[in-house]
Amino acid sequence: MTNTVACAEKADVILITGSNTTENHPVISAGVKRAVESGRTKLIVVDPRYIKIAGFADIFMRQNLGSDVAWLNGMMHVIIKEDLYDKDFVAERTEGFEELKASVEKYTPAHVEEISGIPADLLVEAARMYAGAKVASILYCMGITQHTSGTDNVKSLANLAMLCGNLGMPGGGVNPLRGQNNVQGACDMGGLPNVYTAYQAVNSEEVARKMEGAWGVEGVSLELGMKATEMIPAAHDGRLKALYVLGENPLVSDADLNHAEKSLANLELMVVQDLFMTETAEMADVVLPGRCFAEKDGTFSNTERRVQRVRQAVEAPGEAWDDWKIIGEIATRMGYPMSYGNAEEIFEEIRQVTPSYAGITYERIAVEGLHWPCLNEEHPGTPILHSTQFTRGKGMFHAIDWQPPAETADAEYPLYLTTGRVLYQYHTGTMTMRSEGLMDRAPESFVEISPKDAATYGIEDGTRVNIASRRGTINALVKVSHKAVDGTVFIPFHYAHAAANKLTNAALDPVSGIPEFKVCAVKLSAES
Amino acid sequence: MTDQNILVMNGNEFTFEPGETILDVARRHSVDIPTLCHLKGATPTGACRICVVEVEGARTLLAACATPAGKNMVIRTESPQVVEARRTILKLMLASGNHNCAARGSDEQDWTAFQLAVEAGDGSNKLCPTWGDCRLQDLAYRYQVDGEGHPGTASPYPLEDVNPMIVRDFSRCILCGRCVQACNEIQVNKAISFGFRGAETKIIAAGDKPLKDSDCVFCGECVQVCPVAALVEKNPRYDVRPWETEQVRTTCTYCGVGCQIHLHVRDNKVVKVTGVEDMAPNYGSLCVKGRFGFDFIHAPDRLTKPLVRKNGQLEETSWEEALDFVADKLGQIKKDHGPNSIGLLTSARVSNEENYVAQKFARAVIKTNNVDHCARL
Numbered sequence: 031m032t033n034t035v036a037c038a039e040k041a042d043v044i045l046i047t048g049s050n051t052t053e054n055h056p057v058i059s060a061g062v063k064r065a066v067e068s069g070r071t072k073l074i075v076v077d078p079r080y081i082k083i084a085g086f087a088d089i090f091m092r093q094n095l096g097s098d099v100a101w102l103n104g105m106m107h108v109i110i111k112e113d114l115y116d117k118d119f120v121a122e123r124t125e126g127f128e129e130l131k132a133s134v135e136k137y138t139p140a141h142v143e144e145i146s147g148i149p150a151d152l153l154v155e156a157a158r159m160y161a162g163a164k165v166a167s168i169l170y171c172m173g174i175t176q177h178t179s180g181t182d183n184v185k186s187l188a189n190l191a192m193l194c195g196n197l198g199m200p201g202g203g204v205n206p207l208r209g210q211n212n213v214q215g216a217c218d219m220g221g222l223p224n225v226y227t228a229y230q231a232v233n234s235e236e237v238a239r240k241m242e243g244a245w246g247v248e249g250v251s252l253e254l255g256m257k258a259t260e261m262i263p264a265a266h267d268g269r270l271k272a273l274y275v276l277g278e279n280p281l282v283s284d285a286d287l288n289h290a291e292k293s294l295a296n297l298e299l300m301v302v303q304d305l306f307m308t309e310t311a312e313m314a315d316v317v318l319p320g321r322c323f324a325e326k327d328g329t330f331s332n333t334e335r336r337v338q339r340v341r342q343a344v345e346a347p348g349e350a351w352d353d354w355k356i357i358g359e360i361a362t363r364m365g366y367p368m369s370y371g372n373a374e375e376i377f378e379e380i381r382q383v384t385p386s387y388a389g390i391t392y393e394r395i396a397v398e399g400l401h402w403p404c405l406n407e408e409h410p411g412t413p414i415l416h417s418t419q420f421t422r423g424k425g426m427f428h429a430i431d432w433q434p435p436a437e438t439a440d441a442e443y444p445l446y447l448t449t450g451r452v453l454y455q456y457h458t459g460t461m462t463m464r465s466e467g468l469m470d471r472a473p474e475s476f477v478e479i480s481p482k483d484a485a486t487y488g489i490e491d492g493t494r495v496n497i498a499s500r501r502g503t504i505n506a507l508v509k510v511s512h513k514a515v516d517g518t519v520f521i522p523f524h525y526a527h528a529a530a531n532k533l534t535n536a537a538l539d540p541v542s543g544i545p546e547f548k549v550c551a552v553k554l555s556a557e558s
Numbered sequence: 559m560t561d562q563n564i565l566v567m568n569g570n571e572f573t574f575e576p577g578e579t580i581l582d583v584a585r586r587h588s589v590d591i592p593t594l595c596h597l598k599g600a601t602p603t604g605a606c607r608i609c610v611v612e613v614e615g616a617r618t619l620l621a622a623c624a625t626p627a628g629k630n631m632v633i634r635t636e637s638p639q640v641v642e643a644r645r646t647i648l649k650l651m652l653a654s655g656n657h658n659c660a661a662r663g664s665d666e667q668d669w670t671a672f673q674l675a676v677e678a679g680d681g682s683n684k685l686c687p688t689w690g691d692c693r694l695q696d697l698a699y700r701y702q703v704d705g706e707g708h709p710g711t712a713s714p715y716p717l718e719d720v721n722p723m724i725v726r727d728f729s730r731c732i733l734c735g736r737c738v739q740a741c742n743e744i745q746v747n748k749a750i751s752f753g754f755r756g757a758e759t760k761i762i763a764a765g766d767k768p769l770k771d772s773d774c775v776f777c778g779e780c781v782q783v784c785p786v787a788a789l790v791e792k793n794p795r796y797d798v799r800p801w802e803t804e805q806v807r808t809t810c811t812y813c814g815v816g817c818q819i820h821l822h823v824r825d826n827k828v829v830k831v832t833g834v835e836d837m838a839p840n841y842g843s844l845c846v847k848g849r850f851g852f853d854f855i856h857a858p859d860r861l862t863k864p865l866v867r868k869n870g871q872l873e874e875t876s877w878e879e880a881l882d883f884v885a886d887k888l889g890q891i892k893k894d895h896g897p898n899s900i901g902l903l904t905s906a907r908v909s910n911e912e913n914y915v916a917q918k919f920a921r922a923v924i925k926t927n928n929v930d931h932c933a934r935l
């Protein structure tokens with residue numbers, strides 16, 4: 031996030047899109063709801079489903095799946111046409127405005143209505159509301175990123191925020207809500223194929239020499255590595271021979287699971303480090319018992335870039351080890367001694383090679399976490415990014431054209447499927463499905479369908495149906511709900527027994543490598 | 559006296575900001591006015607009247623939480639009149655409902671009968687489940703009162719324990735309304751409200767249904783703010799007493815908000831989770847996963863030993879053997895097919911330290927940049 035969690039309560043207008051906030055980030059949603067209830071803040075929600083937070087919205091717009099660039103361009107079209115944009119900000123802090131202006135020219139509200147299904151007058155109203163705010167915040171989540179156009183969607187949101195000068199101040203910003211506890215930290219620490227810690231490029235000679243110096247090695251690779259979504263096909267065609275998996279369960283979370291399973295079976299060696307015998311661990315050659323958060327010391331970095339302490343509360347069961355210790359032992363056996371005494375020693379090393387974390391110490395974050403960048407021990411941390419300038423100097427507008435999703439509904443697969451989470455489950459359920467309370471609330475998968483579609487197919491709430499895509503078939507319980515829009519069904523992806531990802535499309539966003547989980551074509555049939 | 563915003567509290571002059579209540583001013587100057595219903599972040603209601611103070615010139619005692627500080631006010635926070643009022647309120651609360659702890663008292667020698675009646679309603683022969691962690695009990699000791707001399711009133715409503723997370727015990731509810739405020743004003747879930755009237759008053763969910771059939775999302779905010787034993791987590795109820803546990807402050811392991819939590823630990827087991835109050839980013843609030851989703855920590859099917867596949871089966875082995883096997887095999891594959899034939903998926907679930915070590919292993923030891931995690935998924 032460019033801003034903080036608390037910031038939402040300072041906005042005049044909040045735009046939420048592609049985030050089922052009350053279910054996936056309940057504590058953030060509470061802040062949004064408080065702001066709306068207080069009368070200070072107006073709320074615009076753009077989502078294909080009538081999710082709970084939509085009930086709090088002043089304007090709710092239901093876009094067709096995969097039409098985000100179109101409606102965002104449409105909003106900017108209106109804002110520019112009506113001269114509502116922040117001219118000072120655009121002049122002083124950005125470049126590329128003329129290109130943007132030209133590219134949104136054709137996205138008239140009427141044209142956008144054809145693509146997105148959003149009524150033209152509603153779009154105009156939303157554009158005026160967003161642009162009319164002194165300060166407006168954008169919150170988004172996987173509903174924006176999990177598309178073949180995900181990167182374009184994110185850039186379009188940034189365009190909109192810059193156009194209205196909504197960056198760098200309390201209550202503003204473009205704020206991705208991270209779905210997992212330490213996504214931010216995994217990225218910050220270089221858990222990515224193209225960067226070391228603090229986003230230092232792997233293909234930079236200078237960075238490579240610096241890391242070699244710090245680590246006392248020679249010959250680190252300057253080549254970009256494979257993304258997770260490229261590793262699977264590489265395993266399939268034999269380029270990848272070994273995969274080491276730390277606490278992930280790609281066999282439920284990946285797109286097009288049937289293909290993923292075949293690919294992993296092809297590996298010469300798969301090592302899985304986890305808490306439980308997950309679907310992925312079942313296939314591994316070696317399974318190593320790790321520790322859960324309550325059994326270890328360390329830090330997590332939250333969605334607002336705040337680095338916070340994790341503390342050991344209980345002893346680990348049996349012979350479960352800290353993940354860093356396991357890896358360190360293997361490294362040592364491979365001829366590179368890596369023996370840390372505790373998590374803090376590792377953190378001290380991180381500070382040396384990670385400029386944005388350099389000023390953070392365990393002592394400083396003992397009571398309250400600090401936001402990176404935090405450059406030295408006197409630095410107070412940075413709750414709000416870009417307050418005087420962007421990382422690259424001026425903010426760049428990106429002229430972007432709308433592209434349809436990779437798969438569209440047709441005669442054979444006439445319905446759209448979109449996937450997501452439910453409040454009571456988390457990711458692939460390895461943790462939540464072991465909780466009595468959570469399982470009582472959300473014991474099994476379902477397919478959410480609109481009343482009209484249910485009538486068309488002659489299916490009733492509580493019955494079971496088969497849902498098929500070009501890639502697979504699953505069976506799930508029907509939940510008829512006004513949340514669903516006609517023509518689109520929703521299935522949560524948590525449940526291995528009815529894995530929504532057997533159906534999803536592995537078509538990737540060309541830049542981020544994120545699969546299009548949010549759109550694919552399916553058909554329904556009553557259980558035979 | 560001057561034109562400044564000054565008032566006098568217990569003989570001391572204090573300045574105040576316009577808009578502050580008497581309670582705000584007192585807290586800022588470390589004057590301890592007791593409260594029960596007052597909930598930070600919510601509109602003060604003055605419902606319980608424990609915070610009453612004497613203000614010169616006022617006809618009645620005033621609720622400090624709901625009375626704006628005024629110029630030249632002369633306030634006494636513990637005058638005999640104030641103390642007497644507080645004692646009366648506490649006595650009434652203690653006498654109503656199943657407050658079976660030492661604070662209730664028993665001058666009529668009716669303790670046994672009372673305890674048996676409580677047991678009949680709630681199925682436990684122990685003392686109140688929040689004994690030792692109860693605001694009402696604290697205040698009863700502070701003002702040296704018990705429920706004696708007031709006829710006890712029994713609650714007309716049976717206990718609700720039909721969901722696995724929260725027990726609602728109306729017999730111990732003092733109708734302070736904190737839960738209603740927490741649900742409506744802090745979490746804005748609008749699941750519970752005051753229902754019925756007079757002696758029948760009850761906190762109800764969705765036209766008086768069990769929580770599980772209402773709009774409740776089991777965030778447990780109401781449980782955390784309830785000052786007595788009316789709302790309690792189901793599993794630790796009666797089983798875990800506060801003095802048996804140690805609290806460890808840490809960060810929640812679920813979504814990216816990174817809520818600050820206390821793990822309540824007894825005998826090497828996490829038995830309960832609460833939100834850390836007054837602390838960003840969550841200021842005490844949690845969601846159902848953070849508060850009730852910790853069973854996995856002690857699940858019987860946790861992996862406890864390294865496993866290596868032998869003859870097609872994963873078999874338990876020693877760390878030595880497992881680590882040697884992995885190191886040999888990785889070394890061999892690296893030699894035969896090059897470093898880029900090896901990939902490492904690190905994790906958005908594990909700590910920064912572990913992510914760092916994992917990518918360092920891939921880059922410094924294997925010498926590949928095939929490092930990613932599944933966060934995009």
Ligand code: SF4
Pocket residue numbers: 730731732733734735736737738761783784785786788789
């Ligand atoms: S349940 Fe607890 S918080 Fe709610 S009114 Fe009763 S005593 Fe107060």
Ligand code: SF4
Pocket residue numbers: 740741745747748749750769773774775776777778779780781
């Ligand atoms: S658990 Fe949360 S939603 Fe349910 S009644 Fe309590 S505060 Fe409201």
